[in-house]
Amino acid sequence: MTRLYDDPATFSDDMVAGFVTAHPDRVRRVPGGVVRATRPRRGKVAVVTGGGSGHYPAFCGxxxxGFADGAVVGNIFTAPSAEDAHSVARAAERGGGVVFSFGNYAGDTLNFGLAVERLRHDGIPAHTVVVTDDVASAPAESRDRRRGVAGDFVVFKVAAAAAEEGYDLAEVVRVAEHANARTRSLGVAFDGCTLPGGDDPLFTVPAGRMGLGLGIHGEAGISERALPSAAELAQTLVDGVLADAPEAASGRVTAILNGLGATKYEELFVTYRTVARLLAEAGLEVVAPEVGELVTSLDMAGCSLTLTWLDDELERLWQAPADTPAYRKGTVAPTGPVEPDDDGDADAAAPDMAAPITVAAADGRAAAS
Incomplete structure (x- = not known):
């Protein structure tokens, strides 16, 4: 259960306050969430992610x-308000427009959509990209009804890398939607999660069983199965995701084996050993995989497998460098003069990111979270 808190009613606000205090050189707090401490170049498309808290390192981490320009942070498992989304977007935007990306949940879709309308009324071009990667939440013919789970991470990363490269708003939207169309996820839970101040988990899984097809907001799985070995679980996840592979899929994928909050990294690595073998046996080459906690659900015990079928553009953007509190890949080299804030006050912690980002290493790992 979630044991460490002061006031359950202010848990998310307290978390953001501590997060910003821990990373003052990387992020700054604004009403509704956080934005980069280092201001990007003028004219860049701002990629703003968000949703309820409880998923760290998604979203603020x-x-x-190389990654998001800002994150809108709602209460635990609760969509942020349209006002908060508008606030964060205004703080993050640099003249190239705003792309909001988030998982497919009714409250998020409504409130981010309202924020887009407000931004457009302000004269700021804006668009939403909704992530729909969870194969368990709706059949293939109803993909637009599927939830966004750990596939959020791939879509956010690809969109952000495109914006960093200088893509315009329409092109950032295009490549983000393309990444979403090629991304599939399936997850399992061994135990539910407990909200701060709560005595009981949002759902329970009987001893010796697992829930298949869980959500990341404390939703139980759509079915139960006997608790498998790591190798058996790998087979279930790989079979479930490959059964829903996109049409005309390539033979190159990236893979994320994502921990949901209470599953040890060692367990994930044991499972990934078989995942990698099964993908190779299926004729797939895995490019720059990630194993670890990227989209969590408080203290939920479980994991999910995400595959994104790559083409040259998606592979380049997935492997592009990034430097954030919770995730680093390659080397980001900011250069340029201090860029004044729009009100004319120089922001000493905000050099202009006018120069391109360079890569010093081809692989990346999630920082400890």
Whole structure:
């Protein structure tokens, strides 16, 4: 259960306050969430992610060069308000427009959509990209009804890298939607999660069983199965995701084996050993995989497998460098003069990111979270 808190009613606000205090050189707090401490170049498309809290490092942990420009932070498992989304977007935007990306949940879709309308009324071009990667939440013919789970991470990263490269608003939207169309996820839970101040988990799984097809907001799985070995679980996840592979899929994928909050990294690595073998046997080459906690659900015990079928553009953007509090890949090299804030006050912690980002290493790992 979630044991460490002061006031359950202010848990998310307290978390953001501590997060910003821990990373003052990387993020700054604004009403509704956080934005980069280092201001990007003028004219860049701002990629703003968000949703309810409880998913760290999603969403605020991936704000930084090469990744998101800002993150809107709602209460635990609760969509942020349209006002908060508008506030964060205004703080993050640099003249190239705003792309909001988030998982497919009714409250998020409504409130981010309202924020887009407000931004457009302000004269700021804006668009939403909704992530729909969870194969368990709706059949293939109803993909637009599927939830966004750990596939959020891939879509956010690809969109952000495109914006960093200088894509315009329409092109950032295009490549983000393309990444979403090629991304599939399936997850399992061994135990539910407990909200701060709560005595009981949002759902329970009987001893010796697991829930298949869980959500990341404390939703139980759509079915139960006997608790498998790591190798058996790998087979279930790989079979479930490959059964829903996109049409005309390539033979190159990236893979994320994502921990949901209370599953040890060692367990994930044991499972990934078989995942990698099964994908190779299926004729797939895995590019720059990630194993670890990227989209969590408080203290939920479980994991999910995400595959994104790559083409040259998606592979380049997935492997592009990023430097955020919770996720780093390659080397980001900011250069340029201090960029004044729009009100004319120089922001000493905000150099202009006018120069391109360079890569010093081809692989990346999630920082400890």
């Amino acid at each position: 991936t704000v930084g060069p």
